[in-house]
Amino acid sequence: MDTEAVRSFVRAAELGQLRHAADELGVTQQAVSKRIAALERELDARLFARTPRGVELTLDGQAFLPHARSIVTGADRAVTAIRPGSRALRIDVLGLRSAQAVVLHAYWRSRPETDLDVVTLRVEDPRAAASAVRAGEVDASFRSVTDPAALGEDVRMIHAFDSPLELLVGPKHPLASARRLTPARLRGHRIWVPGIAPLSEWADFYDQLVTAFGLRVDAAGPNFGNEVLLDILADSADVATLVGSRDRYLWPAGHDLRRIPIVNPTLAYPLSLLLPRADPHPGLRPVVEHLASLAPLPGTVWRPSWALSPGPLPTAPTV
Structure with a gap:
């Protein structure tokens, strides 16, 4: 199976448009379309339905997506194993117009040399995002697991910003x-x-x-x-x-x-960041420090019961 075809499928699924996937992958939209068409022929399944606004996953596409992510993650890990530190920092946000994406963009503008990959996992249950962090599919995710016991021992959650x-x-x-x-x-x-x-x-x-x-x-x-x-x-x-x-x-x-x-x-609305407890990506520390520098909200503030403390974020070596 062509891993670049699988990667093209994953990016198109996450971004909802072949053109955006092509831009991120540095290839033409036609190349992405051909890769996905070849993958559909190999799987004998239709993965996308075309719409006026882009592409949407079919039921087969939804079933294939988590496995496709694992294939891409495995390929990236194989490359990283022989080229340590070369992989981009991969952070999940709820949407590319969301507050998390806006804050990350401000961070990147202050550090344009940062190799940053902003993705949207398109999962609604934050426990699924925690699983993606645990599996190494993403390095961090802007999600809040309202029941901390559901995080497990290998993922932690810190307050990002309100x-x-x-x-x-x-x-x-x-x-x-x-x-x-x-x-x-x-x-x-x-x-x-x-x-x-x-x-x-x-x-x-x-x-x-x-x-x-x-x-x-x-x-x-x-x-x-x-x-x-x-x-x-x-x-x-x-x-x-x-x-x-x-x-x-x-x-x-x-x-x-x-x-x-x-x-x-x-x-x-309290926004949290999920990140691994062990071996976090080295690019996470400056992101966490940037979040810690954001000004707190003035005056009286209401937050839900599960909100974490909005105090300073940790910048210890474990981040």
């Missing part, structure tokens, strides 16, 4: 003119957050948020992606959503959406 929430609304919403909002002012308003997956850390976060402040968080309906959500907000007089202050969202100028900070208390 992401304060903002209310995102369209111009017709009754709260659209507010410059700041308290959690109490959100009561009674429909906060639509599609795609809250069972067992995910964000499902537990929203459960605790609703209980603490009596909010109406609605996860009903399928998640058709951010573009559809933004279109709905632009035309709605009663639907809002919550976003992280560092999360990147792009919308047409005509949407006139507003991001409104929430204060007294600030609602903080």
Whole structure:
């Protein structure tokens, strides 16, 4: 089996577009397409369904992906075994427009010589991300395992940074003119957050948020992606959503959406970093030090019960 074809499949699965996979691999989109087509012929299975926005995994593709990652990891380890220190630091984020990716980009801009590979594992259960760290598929993952006992002895979790929430609304919403909002002012308003997956850390976060402040968080309906959500907000007089202050969202100028900070208390989504206890990648230490340098949130802050201490991150040799 051609490992470069398997690698092309994995990157396309993680990024959702053949063009992006080609850019990261340093080859043409046609080359990636041919590699994947050859792999599909060899497996006698269709791995991707083509869509207007890119590619999506078929059921066979979903079944093959974890094994494909293992093949790529094994090949990388074989290379690393004879060229120590040559492998890029591989860190998992929830999405390339997420707060984690924004913070990592800021880190990389301050150290452009860093060989950094930012990936999205596309797993919703953070325990699966912990397993990927344990198996060496990634060097670290920005996920929070809300039950520390599920981490095991070979993976540890440290506080990375807090992401304060903002209310995102369209111009017709009754709260659209507010410059700041308290959690109490959100009561009674429909906060639509599609795609809250069972067992995910964000499902537990929203459960605790609703209980603490009596909010109406609605996860009903399928998640058709951010573009559809933004279109709905632009035309709605009663639907809002919550976003992280560092999360990147792009919308047409005509949407006139507003991001409104929430204060007294600030609602903080705590972001953690999963990393191996033994033999971490040497590039992790400066990343952890960068996270430790981020300014803490001012004022009163609400966090869920499982949030780790937002104090200084460790910079001991074990990182």
